[in-house]
Amino acid sequence: MVDERLTRASASHSRFARKFADLLSRWAFMVPAAVLLLAVLAYPIFYTIEISFSRFDLATFSAVEWVGWENYAHVLDDYRFWESMKVTVVYLVFALPLQIVLGFGIAFLINAEWRGRNVVRALFIIPMVVAPVVAGGLWRMILDPLWGMVNYVLGLVGLGPLDWFGDPTLAMAALIIIDTWRWTPFVILTATAALLALPRDVFEAAEIDGANWWSKLWSITLPLLVPIIAATFVVRWLGAVKMFDIALAATYGGPGGATNVINLFIYEEAFRSLRFAESAAMAVIILVVTMVLTALFLRGSRLLEERY
Amino acid sequence: MSAIAQNVTHKRKSRLGARLRISAGVIACFLFLFPLIWMVLTSFKEQRDIFTMPPTLFFTPTLESYVTYLQRPDIWKRLVNTVIVAVGSGVLSIVAGAMAGYALARIRLRGAGTIGLLIVLSRGVPPIALAVPMFLVARKLGLTDKHITLILAYCTFLIPYVMWLMRGFFLSLPRELEESAMIDGCSRFGAFFKIIVPISLPGLLSTMIFSMILAWEELLFALVLTNRNASTIPVAIQGIAGDTINGANWAALTAVGTITVLPVIVFAMLVQKWLVQGLADGATKG
Numbered sequence: 001m002v003d004e005r006l007t008r009a010s011a012s013h014s015r016f017a018r019k020f021a022d023l024l025s026r027w028a029f030m031v032p033a034a035v036l037l038l039a040v041l042a043y044p045i046f047y048t049i050e051i052s053f054s055r056f057d058l059a060t061f062s063a064v065e066w067v068g069w070e071n072y073a074h075v076l077d078d079y080r081f082w083e084s085m086k087v088t089v090v091y092l093v094f095a096l097p098l099q100i101v102l103g104f105g106i107a108f109l110i111n112a113e114w115r116g117r118n119v120v121r122a123l124f125i126i127p128m129v130v131a132p133v134v135a136g137g138l139w140r141m142i143l144d145p146l147w148g149m150v151n152y153v154l155g156l157v158g159l160g161p162l163d164w165f166g167d168p169t170l171a172m173a174a175l176i177i178i179d180t181w182r183w184t185p186f187v188i189l190t191a192t193a194a195l196l197a198l199p200r201d202v203f204e205a206a207e208i209d210g211a212n213w214w215s216k217l218w219s220i221t222l223p224l225l226v227p228i229i230a231a232t233f234v235v236r237w238l239g240a241v242k243m244f245d246i247a248l249a250a251t252y253g254g255p256g257g258a259t260n261v262i263n264l265f266i267y268e269e270a271f272r273s274l275r276f277a278e279s280a281a282m283a284v285i286i287l288v289v290t291m292v293l294t295a296l297f298l299r300g301s302r303l304l305e306e307r308y
Numbered sequence: 309m310s311a312i313a314q315n316v317t318h319k320r321k322s323r324l325g326a327r328l329r330i331s332a333g334v335i336a337c338f339l340f341l342f343p344l345i346w347m348v349l350t351s352f353k354e355q356r357d358i359f360t361m362p363p364t365l366f367f368t369p370t371l372e373s374y375v376t377y378l379q380r381p382d383i384w385k386r387l388v389n390t391v392i393v394a395v396g397s398g399v400l401s402i403v404a405g406a407m408a409g410y411a412l413a414r415i416r417l418r419g420a421g422t423i424g425l426l427i428v429l430s431r432g433v434p435p436i437a438l439a440v441p442m443f444l445v446a447r448k449l450g451l452t453d454k455h456i457t458l459i460l461a462y463c464t465f466l467i468p469y470v471m472w473l474m475r476g477f478f479l480s481l482p483r484e485l486e487e488s489a490m491i492d493g494c495s496r497f498g499a500f501f502k503i504i505v506p507i508s509l510p511g512l513l514s515t516m517i518f519s520m521i522l523a524w525e526e527l528l529f530a531l532v533l534t535n536r537n538a539s540t541i542p543v544a545i546q547g548i549a550g551d552t553i554n555g556a557n558w559a560a561l562t563a564v565g566t567i568t569v570l571p572v573i574v575f576a577m578l579v580q581k582w583l584v585q586g587l588a589d590g591a592t593k594g
Contacts, residue, residue, distance in 0.1 A: 025496045026415045030423075033408035033467050036400075040442075041430060041464045047441035061447060110333035112326040120337050122580045127340050129576040131525035133542045134565045137549030138347050141558050149346060149363050185340060213325070238431045245527045245542070249549040263436045263528075270440050271532060283437035294432040 045287070051280035058274060071281035081282060083257055084265035087172070091261060092240055095176045095183075100233055102180065103187020104225070108217075110188075111195045121192055124185040132182060136249025139178040140165070168258030171251050175259045178246050183239065187232055194228040195221075230301035237297055241290050262286055344569070351562035358558050373563035383544065383564065390524055390540040392455050397462035398520035404463070405470025406512060410500060412471065413478035414486070424475075427468045438464055439532045446533055453537045461529040466519045477511045478504070514582035517575050524572060541568050 052071055054063035075081050110120050127135075142149050143164040154160035164174045198221065206216050244263040247253060253260035253268070260268075266286070270279035350358055352369040377383055412420055442461055446452045485507070486499040494502065505512065527542040534540065545568065548560045576583060 026411070026417055028497070029407045029411035029415060029500070030417070032404035033471060036404055036460070036463050037430070037467055040460050041433070041438065044438045044441040044445070044464075045433070047445065048437050051441065051444075061444065106333060106336045109329045109336065112329050112333075114326070114330055116330075116334070120333060122577065123337050123341060125576050125580050125583060126344060126573055129521055129525075129572045130344065130569050131527075131542055131545070131572070133525070133527045133545045133549070134347075134568055135343075137545055137561050138343055138565060140549060141350070141556065141561065142343055142346060144556065147359050147361065147363070147556075152362055181340065181343065241432065242434055244436070245546075248527070249546055252550055263434060266436045267439070267528070267532075270436075271443070276440060276444070279440055283434065283440055286434050287437045290432045290434060291429055294429060298428065 048280045048283050051277055052284045056277040071277045075278055075281045084260050084262045087260055088262045095179050096236055099180050099184045099187050103184045104191045107188045107191030107195055124188050127182055128185040132245035133249045135178055135182045136246040140250045143174055166255055171258045178250055190232050198224055227305040230304045234297045234301050347562045348566050351566045373559040377560050377563050386539055386541045386544050389538050393458045394520040394523040396459040397466055397523045398516050401463050401466035401470050401519050402516040405467045406474045409471040409474030410478050412475045427471055430468045435528050439528055443532045453534050455538050457533050462523045470515055473515050514579035517579050521572050
């Protein structure tokens, strides 16, 4: 307290000192986060970049010699890298739209005015907070070809049994199903909040004009929701590019690499095969691609927000 | 006359429609909960009830799976580790993240826009790009298998997350609050800690709880940075689920899975109102 008064008194002597103290107190709020993020986020990224351009010596466990683009050339030559990229793209292309459509659809269903609405909304939180690794293991049990619940139900309607984890296409389907199970609730909750925030008078006006529910949905609700759909897509994208836990627990990338998403592939290359330099190069490639796409999506989402 | 009749049938039709919609929504909700219900049920089954076709809903419940797996000392140790790491990273990230979020929301800083953009972009950094160098650095510094390493690693995604959520939260508070406090002679810090923090407590707490949940469930860093002493529950679950040699150990999987998931669900239900709000804000407020 005394200290503070002292600094204040001395600060009043010169305008510069006061300005400096003010600047300091403004930035002081940023300091803890900035220091931590520099140490644990920025520094590792630069270290990854360094390793990606070096030969990695396993004896000393460090980057020893600058080799230029060599690691990148190796990676880009590796068909397994491209296979894994393809798997990741397939997963993203199917999972994200599915989750957005399902999420907004279910939100639309439960949004009717009734007493249980808040209960149902709260219950939808539950799958979302299940640890992804538990989700993966749990669905492995449910989709089990011999003893699993899903194949039993499919059997009742005369389908299957399906070998969910033995067939490449089905394994990818399983991965998408598990991810969709865990993440659709997130979309539902965001969408429900958005639907509740829609202006009522527009709908009342449309009703007076005799609009049916379809035209209300198509020409009022959807256009109003476009910015939120876009924002939800960006948030989901940021989560989905990190897909790792579910694939590791449910399919372990198999069969034959059919669900070997890029994060899992890099993990295996680094920590099983100890090819740190190539893994770092792959990590940098993924980092750049993700950043560019994220910036594009953000930009697109802003544009949509302005238009609607 | 006919107009009124038409209106009545219209109302009745829309009520039927609403009822159909609601039932469809409730069925969807049940379908989403079913896998978890099934997991909890399975954790109370004996082996012969687990491996049976058709799957059985009626069985004599037993605590066998829990007794077997809770007797293994490593499960307890992992639980304690997970609690330490979740609480540690939750507290650290809420303090650092809330202060920075406040700075972004309220204090005019040159370059705040850039920082905001960097935070959003940092949410897109794939953790694997951090895991490789972190492992190497931790090894060099002798920091592998320590709680603090994991806590710091979790800050990489928790701090940006907290900053973003709290920024939105602070933006929604009326500016007059701290302005009047600062006119009354409070310093910026005083205004923040005496005025803003107390009224933001519900938001801060729920954000912290959600951060702890994220830390509780994290797998990649835990796999890479720990092996015995500081290893967490998700690593154990990964071990059980990925154990292809001994086959499917569903008793262990469901029992440990239930223990992992239940506390999280309880906490999530406690803060659900704020969670929904925060989610909506996080997704919509740019």
